[in-house]
Amino acid sequence: MSAPVGAVGREHPRLEGQDKVTGAARYAVEYPVEDVTYGWAVPAAATRGRIVRVDAAPALALPGVLDVLHHGNAPRLTPGVDADLFLLQEPTVHYRGQFVAVVVAESIETAREAARLVRIDYDTEPHSTVLSEHHPGLYRPDKVNPSYPADTEDGDFDAGFAAAEVRIDATYRTPAYHNNPMEPHATTARWQDGRLLVHDSNQGSSPVQATLAELFALPREAVRVVAEHVGGGFGSKGYAKAAVVLAALAARQVDRPVRLALTRQQLFGPIGYRTPTIQRVRLGADADGRIAAVCHDAISQTSTLTEFTEQAAVYTRSMYAGRHRRTTHRVVRLDVPTPFWMRAPGECPGAYALESAMDELATACGLDPVELRIRNDPTVDPEQKQPFTSRNLVACLRDGARRFGWADRDPTPGVRRDGRWLVGTGVAGASYPARARAAAAAATAAPDGTFEVRINATDIGTGARTALWQVAADALGVPVDRVAIRVGDSDLPAAGVAGGSMGTASWSWAVIRACEGLRDRLRQAPGGAVPADGVTVEVSTADEVRAQRPLPRYAYGAHFCEVRVDADTGEVRVPRLLGVFAAGRVVNPTTARSQLIGGMTMGMSMALHEEGVLDERYGDWVNHDFAMYHISGCADVERIEAYWLPEEDPDLNPAGVKGLGEIGIVGAAAAITSAVHHATGVRVRDLPVRLDKLLEEQAEDGGSNRDGVPP
């Protein structure tokens, strides 16, 4: 790769790095506020039913309690905006943990104690909270997230599958996953002269501003949402959520500023989660592994409030070749919180299922799983029938295999032993759509030769602030030290959410157009002089983005891993995880690598550690904290490597980027479960891989998931 001439492509530490290591970076509930009060959310103790009585008296009797808001006294919200955000308006309880009251007090301690003293009586009804492929309520939704058709069909899958020489028919299950950003959803809200100002932890304060304006029946310019630093989101802050609405309601009610942070326990449900899935994948191939028929049937859950259908089978629509194809989604409305985005919604669980089935097909065909994928790489999008703008899956597989040392791998499962450890390796492919959304941006030239670029992008830890600064410097044609960037405030030109791996693509597009416009303007200025008050150009990419041709645009990747399984305890370690990605241009290698290894680690966490365990009696997750809902820790991550291939794709966006936030998690879990199979002979089809699942299978000689392992 040739050395970059400008700022783009060069490593650079995060601009806000110093603020983050000194504690100076302020998050949502850390701004100094005069006369501040504290809100504490009260979750419903019923799963389905109605509130028949709220007795706030014991709470109100505590000195320092200012008010208790509930459906009987809270300020009114506009109906029809969002059922999940229509909080404290109705006595109906749709799921356990739904926020049904808020206590406001002079101190955190008093608010917390008072929340416990609010007495709420419910009329309850029987509830249904367990997802099953036999649930009578399963139906076909009109669309799946965000707007894909629920089902697709091409060719004759049934005939193609029946005629295939080799057939795989496997069902994969994933549990509920909880986003768990380290900073909880948190808001400081205050009202002043009819205006609402919030500091909120979210992934896009322009959309949050719009939603709050609708909910509180205000003109948009009467609402300001600031999100300068955000402690992670992973999808769960991609839209206005309960905390900001509750804080705004409470601040209006007590007519004082309110700080409200959800507790860690309250993040398990009411702010969204990744739905559990049940996915049946069928692959029919000839003896050489060429796929003739592929079918992916995905089942997931949603709530009684809002239909959200995880697009788990969409991954299969474009990933591998096959003449006869079918994908379906079925969803059921349960008495549960509404599932929502979690890093690579759809692709993440979908790739786990399809890539696992590919590994099973490779085993069944006696074919190397890398070669199987190369053999089934389509030349055009199998469903859209159009050429990909760029597709470098095969290059990722080949480069990864070379780096990992995949050649001469013995495919036999369960035969490599190093002391107490059974050793295996696994591979999986990955893809994620490369999308862009309209945004506005402004660029200002000052007489002293410096520039300021403004866009309401959100840096949730991705490095967006730094990347846009680099992009802006190159677009202006000046050194980076003459450019300042401002993000994270709805008073800046409006931009979309930090999600769907389209932040950098969308925002850099607007930044580049604003900078180009400014350069044009400066060229036209008499004598090139910048007036004292500067020159500003503001643009929107709405028309340009809308005019983009609907072509198949995807980033690709390949994961390789080594696992070691303790033969006696079933403990699984991942001594090596290696990913190679083709994701267009990389703006900042420093932050890009961090994004990729972060995604890969979350995929490992999915494979081995995370599992929301539902208690059917209460319809809620029992393990709702970090002691029981395990996420990968420092000691779980050993050697981890992320690489990317040089990739130029002129059909993307002016910066030529595809986005890196999600591709790292896609497929990682399948690589690990495939390696576990290679190590032990046990094929775990219901995540996570737990010790007991391996030990049970190893104890039952030739258990149902076991194949081809010598005793």
Add this chain to the structure above:
Amino acid sequence: MRGGRESGNPADDQWSSRIGLTVNGGGHDLTLDNRTTLLDALRERLGLTGSKKGCDHGQCGSCTVLLDGRRVKSCLILAVTLDGREVTTVEGLAGPDGLSPLQAAFVAHDAFQCGYCTPGQLCSARGMLDEVTRDWPSAVTGDLDGPVELTDAEVRERMSGNLCRCAAYPNIVTAIRAAAAAR
């Protein structure tokens, strides 16, 4: 704990206590609700919001600070038990000449993304390196009585009380080892 209070002012009843606390070298005379955690005292009373509240249950490590030089989870300690003690927070790590080697290494090696766990990681790392200097063994130390060698495995084990959902772990390990090597 319920009721019994006649007034909202914590200074004039049995539910509060007065303590002297040194934070980042400065003395503070504080009257605190007995239920106030060290973390909330730092954040809400002293305006030191560098220490983060990730779980409020001692499970994530974001609130880690140094108490008389040793790392503790400030959400699990009642502030009124700390009369006369010395606390160092992330705001107190930098020296007069700028960032401490650990802080500089965290920036240089991109040992964070969102930055929310970072103050806890830094304080924990600082305390951890002192533990290693004193040859306190960990679960992965081979010889429990001998000197402790600061390997990747030692750092990973000793830093596992500090969760990072962005999963900057490998960069955290690199940064800590780089800072330790520079000591």
